[in-house]
Amino acid sequence: MFRKCLTTFAQGKNANNAGCLTSIVCRTAHRRASNKKADSRPPKVLITGGLGQLGIECAKLLRSQYGAESVVLSDIIKPSKEVIESGPYIFADILDFKGLQKIVVDNRIDWLIHFSALLSAIGEQNVPLAVRVNIEGVHNVIELAKQYNLRIFVPSTIGAFGPDSPRNPTPNVTIQRPRTMYGVSKVHAELMGEYYYHKFGLDFRCLRFPGVISSDPPGGGTTDYAVAIFHEALRSGKYTCYLRPDTRLPMMYIEDCLRALLEFMRAPSENLKRRVYNVTAMSFTPEELVEELSSYVPNLHVTYKPDSRQDIADSWPQVFDDSEARRDWGWQHKYDLKNLVSFMVKDVRENFIKLEDAKVRASST
Ligand SMILES: NC(=O)c1ccc[n+]([C@@H]2O[C@H](COP(=O)([O-])OP(=O)(O)OC[C@H]3O[C@@H](n4cnc5c(N)ncnc54)[C@H](O)[C@@H]3O)[C@@H](O)[C@H]2O)c1
Numbered sequence: 001m002f003r004k005c006l007t008t009f010a011q012g013k014n015a016n017n018a019g020c021l022t023s024i025v026c027r028t029a030h031r032r033a034s035n036k037k038a039d040s041r042p043p044k045v046l047i048t049g050g051l052g053q054l055g056i057e058c059a060k061l062l063r064s065q066y067g068a069e070s071v072v073l074s075d076i077i078k079p080s081k082e083v084i085e086s087g088p089y090i091f092a093d094i095l096d097f098k099g100l101q102k103i104v105v106d107n108r109i110d111w112l113i114h115f116s117a118l119l120s121a122i123g124e125q126n127v128p129l130a131v132r133v134n135i136e137g138v139h140n141v142i143e144l145a146k147q148y149n150l151r152i153f154v155p156s157t158i159g160a161f162g163p164d165s166p167r168n169p170t171p172n173v174t175i176q177r178p179r180t181m182y183g184v185s186k187v188h189a190e191l192m193g194e195y196y197y198h199k200f201g202l203d204f205r206c207l208r209f210p211g212v213i214s215s216d217p218p219g220g221g222t223t224d225y226a227v228a229i230f231h232e233a234l235r236s237g238k239y240t241c242y243l244r245p246d247t248r249l250p251m252m253y254i255e256d257c258l259r260a261l262l263e264f265m266r267a268p269s270e271n272l273k274r275r276v277y278n279v280t281a282m283s284f285t286p287e288e289l290v291e292e293l294s295s296y297v298p299n300l301h302v303t304y305k306p307d308s309r310q311d312i313a314d315s316w317p318q319v320f321d322d323s324e325a326r327r328d329w330g331w332q333h334k335y336d337l338k339n340l341v342s343f344m345v346k347d348v349r350e351n352f353i354k355l356e357d358a359k360v361r362a363s364s365t
Pocket of ligand 1: 048049051052055093094114117119133156158210211212218219220
């Protein structure tokens with residue numbers, strides 16, 4: 001191993017191996033230290049891509065469990081005042097391997113939650129950047145996790161399946177031939193993680209999430225309509241949907257999604273029969289969501305103008321089979337369509353519409 005690293009380093013085959021020598025030393029020291037302390041202190045967690053739809057809420061959940069200082073949120077974008085005030089936040093570009101090494105060492109990180117990514121629709125608009133962020137970035141964090149003996153979580157997606165996969169239901173193990181760069185990069189991440197698990201014993205954990213619904217703005221995915229509709233319908237009573245009314249996709253409320261992540265990270269390794277699991281809560285179409293939302297917005301007017309995202313949605317699972325997650329580590333969702341809509345309406349009204357109205361009133365006086 002030692003010689004292999006030196007040879008590869010000398011040949012300049014892999015920039016990541018620049019830290020190989022030091023990392024062997026670090027890893028040994030880290031292992032000894034962490035073995036002693038593993039059970040006595042809460043895990044120190046680094047979240048990459050932490051200012052997106054999932055990251056900020058994930059940090060809130062983990063901080064409520066392990067303390068504010070135990071969770072380091074990171075991203076390449078400027079944080080709000082609220083983010084800075086709620087706990088440690090640092091700049092971390094996942095394409096900078098040495099920078100990541102420094103963060104892991106300086107903060108004595110145990111768990112890495114890797115959220116940085118370009119989502120499906122955005123990825124199709126900038127394929128070279130999606131390749132870098134979603135593929136090179138995953139190489140960096142997986143190698144980093146191996147070197148420093150971290151437990152690593154990388155989310156995958158329903159987008160990791162394609163038109164050749166069974167769509168209703170889509171089982172945990174089946175054909176995966178996605179047609180988006182996002183999907184290709186996620187299958188790659190799943191396989192890389194499984195390979196590192198089998199080859200090096202890396203504690204790699206991956207959940208394939210469906211469309212995640214929360215009141216925060218989503219990052220450019222194909223299921224974004226199910227968030228945008230709440231903001232627009234509650235403000236104007238109208239919405240133009242970019243998917244056909246009968247497009248069925250699996251979905252999950254953010255609270256279920258992040259609880260799944262936490263329960264999965266805490267699950268004893270021996271319970272996990274695999275390293276990649278489907279998880280979901282419900283499946284619905286735009287017209288079913290509109291019908292449920294109509295009881296809060298009685299004159300809701302929705303028009304349908306499918307765009308390129310329709311082609312992506314048509315190749316994705318309609319119903320996700322997560323029975324293996326339920327069997328192996330006890331996954332159970334709490335939110336169905338009815339209570340999802342009720343929570344979203346309350347959240348968007350209180351935390352967005354009322355606040356914006358108050359700002360407008362303040363600026364006009
Ligand atoms: N939101 C969903 O519905 C959903 C569903 C399935 C899987 N996922 C996965 O969960 C993860 C988080 O999703 P999200 O919705 O929060 O995404 P998001 O697009 O909202 O956030 C991604 C973050 O990655 C950051 N990022 C981009 N390039 C980076 C770089 N070079 N270095 C560091 N950070 C960088 C962005 O600044 C952004 O804040 C992603 O991996 C996504 O594939 C999300």
